[in-house]
Amino acid sequence: MAALDFYSGTMDCGKSTLALQLDHNHRSRGRVGRVFTSHDRAGEATLSSRLGLSVDAIEVDEHFDFWQHVVGELTQGGRIDYLVCDEAQFYTRHQIDVLARIADELEIDVFCFGILTDFRTRLFEGSGRLVELADRVHTLQVEALCWCGERATHNARTEDGVMITEGEVIVVGDVEQTGLPAPTVGYEVLCRRHHRRRMTAASAKAAALSPDVLPFG
Known part of the structure; x- marks a missing residue:
């Protein structure tokens, strides 16, 4: 029986790398598949990972009919x-309903990869429906880490290194990297505590260097 599987985790946990690996494994065994993506960091109709790997893909917009x-x-x-x-x-x-139908009626395996919540900590529409319908939901085992070293559980959007909590749900950007300038619009994975406090790596560093945080004058 074909199945609908959902692989989920925060940003920077290797989901796109796993998608590429899964596609490679199935193709190497003689299976024939199709790869789809939406709003990939590398541009339209491309599935890419931060390790530098990529394949051509079919771009999915809101009107695409699977x-x-x-x-x-x-x-x-x-x-x-x-x-x-x-x-x-x-x-x-x-x-997502159509992908479930494809698995059930056409006997085609469907492997979905995505993050659960947006930068406002709200479920994405597609991810929420996948949790409701998928035969199996897999939490990726490669854990992304917050700047403090704790397990990252939330995705934060930043503008010039400052965390924001309002704006369009879909804005393409990439995870900020240590040692590189903060992108105009970027993303950072944080633990719940620091997401609640809106404390990114940049703001934590600035606070540590500020005399205002000292308890005594």
């Missing part, structure tokens, strides 16, 4: 054994 695409290829004599769907948090509820 059923029409897959059935269209099959009726033209194409073969599809599995789907790899990265950045699935950006898919609509209806698109």
Whole structure:
């Protein structure tokens, strides 16, 4: 029986790397698949990892019809054994429903990868529906770490290194890297405590250097 699997974790936990590895493993065993993504950091129609690996992919926007695409290829004599769907948090509820239908009715394995919550700590539409429908939900075992060294559980959006909690849900950016200038719009993974305090690595460093944080004058 085909299945709908959801692999989830915070940003910087290796989900896109795993998606690439899973696609490679299945192709190396003679299976034929299709790779989909949405709003990848590397640009349109590309599935990429921070390790520098990438493959061509089919771009999914809010109007993309998975059923029409897959059935269209099959009726033209194409073969599809599995789907790899990265950045699935950006898919609509209806698109996730269709992916479940593809697994059930067309007997095609569907592997979805995505983060659960946005920078406001709210469930993404696609991820929420996957939790409701997936045959299996896998939490990725490579844990991202907060700047304090604790397990990172939340995704924070930053502007010039300062955490923000308002704005458009989908804004493409990348995880900030130690030793490099903070991007205009970036993301940082934080533990819950420091996400609540809006304390990024940059703000923590600034606070440590400020005499205002000392308890005595």
